[in-house]
Structure formats: structure tokens, C-alpha cells
Amino acid sequence: MESLRSIWYAPDDPIALRFTAMQITQDQVGRNDQIVQLFRDIFAASEGADEGALIHALSRDLLTTTPMDDLSVFTAEDTDTLCGCAIFTRLRFANDPRVAFLLSPMAVATEHQGKGVGQKLLTHALNALRDEGVQVAVTYGDPNFYSRVGFAPVSTHTVPAPQPLNMPHGWIAQSLTEAPLSPLSGPSTCAPALNNPEFW
Numbered sequence: 313m314e315s316l317r318s319i320w321y322a323p324d325d326p327i328a329l330r331f332t333a334m335q336i337t338q339d340q341v342g343r344n345d346q347i348v349q350l351f352r353d354i355f356a357a358s359e360g361a362d363e364g365a366l367i368h369a370l371s372r373d374l375l376t377t378t379p380m381d382d383l384s385v386f387t388a389e390d391t392d393t394l395c396g397c398a399i400f401t402r403l404r405f406a407n408d409p410r411v412a413f414l415l416s417p418m419a420v421a422t423e424h425q426g427k428g429v430g431q432k433l434l435t436h437a438l439n440a441l442r443d444e445g446v447q448v449a450v451t452y453g454d455p456n457f458y459s460r461v462g463f464a465p466v467s468t469h470t471v472p473a474p475q476p477l478n479m480p481h482g483w484i485a486q487s488l489t490e491a492p493l494s495p496l497s498g499p500s501t502c503a504p505a506l507n508n509p510e511f512w
């Protein structure tokens with residue numbers, strides 16, 4: 313989406329206190345192989361080899377087939393080692409001019425989980441997207457985790473989904489503006505790599 317930007321988190325931050333040398337960068341250029349391996353390893357460890365292969369293919373396809381203007385990738389590094397990644401792609405609504413991005417997938421390296429990295433990565437990413445004019449963030453995952461960074465469950469009447477949802481309770485979103493999230497007028501279209509019923 314734009315050129316490299318990164319920020320170091322100082323250890324006086326409550327979350328960074330648990331993880332003192334984290335750098336967040338918004339740029340994946342030249343790092344696709346590292347990123348897709350990270351996704352494969354994390355999902356293989358948490359959900360098995362098949363899921364690891366599926367998310368490996370999804371992240372590779374997202375990074376290589378999504379137009380640059382529709383893609384925003386945030387990575388977290390611990391002393392030069394990639395330890396987390398969040399991929400956002402544009403979600404278009406046919407009859408609504410608002411700018412929306414969908415987060416999928418995201419993951420934190422197994423050995424770094426539970427130390428605040430995921431929340432810090434997403435807080436940074438959502439602030440950066442807001443600064444770039446993104447008005448709505450959407451994701452499809454466990455509300456217990458994503459509610460920590462502002463996501464809340466929404467119906468498909470409020471945010472039309474690009475595919476039928478197998479787990480409607482995991483459809484969550486937030487406004488990135490001061491206005492509350494009012495219904496978006498669909499139908500919606502996601503990145504081609506995500507437009508597969510297997511992911512929904």
C-alpha cells in the first residue's frame with residue numbers, strides 16, 4: 313500500500329514491557345517467502361499440517377495476486393526475527409463509498425504468543441490504516457481475541473460478507489472513524505485469493 317514505515321516500541325509501554333524489542337513494519341516487499349513460511353509454521357503448530365498448508369497457500373496468493381493498492385501488510389520483528397504478521401486486503405461494497413479493509417490471516421509465532429505481540433501489532437496496524445483513510449476494519453475470527461483491539465460482532469445485514477459464513481459469530485468489525493458503524497450497502501467483494509468458500 314505504501315513505502316516502508318516502521319516503529320520501535322519502547323519498554324515503558326505496558327504491553328511492550330512483556331516484549332521489549334518489538335519492531336513493527338508496514339512493508340512486505342522482498343519478504344514474501346519469510347512471511348508465508350511463518351504462516352505455515354504457526355498454523356501447522358496450532359491446527360495441524362493441512363491447515364498450515366492451506367494458510368501458506370492463502371498468504372502466498374494474497375501477497376502475489378492482490379493489487380498493491382488493495383493490500384496492506386504489517387509485520388512484527390524481535391531483534392530481526394519475524395515473529396508476527398497481519399495481512400489486510402480491501403473489501404469493496406458495491407453501493408457504498410466507504411473504504412474498508414479485511415484482516416485475514418494474522419498470526420504470531422508460537423513461541424511469542426501470549427506476550428502482547430498480537431494486540432500491539434493490530435493496534436499499530438489499525439492506527440496506520442485509520443491515518444491512511446480506511447474507515448472500516450473487518451475480520452473473521454475469535455471475538456474473544458479481536459475484541460481486545462476494538463472489533464465487535466456484526467450481522468451480515470450491517471456488513472455484507474463476500475461468501476456465506478460457516479461461523480457467523482466470528483464476523484466482526486469496527487469503525488475507524490468517530491462515527492459508529494452503520495450498515496454498509498453491498499454486495500461485497502474481497503481479494504480474489506480470499507474469494508473461496510473454503511475460507512468462510
Ligand SMILES: CC(C)(COP(=O)(O)OP(=O)(O)OC[C@H]1O[C@@H](n2cnc3c(N)ncnc32)[C@H](O)[C@@H]1OP(=O)(O)O)[C@@H](O)C(=O)NCCC(=O)NCCS
Nearest residue numbers: 358417418419420425426427428429430431453454456457
Ligand atoms: C491469535 C493470535 C494471533 C494472538 O496473538 P498473541 O500475540 O498470542 O495474543 P496477545 O498476547 O496479544 O493476547 C493474548 C490474549 O488474547 C487471548 N487469546 C490469544 N489467542 C486467542 C484465541 N485464538 N482466541 C481467544 N483468545 C485468544 C489470550 O487468552 C490472552 O489473554 P490474556 O492476556 O488474558 O491471557 C496468536 O495466538 C496466533 O497466531 N494463534 C495461532 C494462529 C491464529 O489462530 N490466528 C488467528 C486466526 S487468523
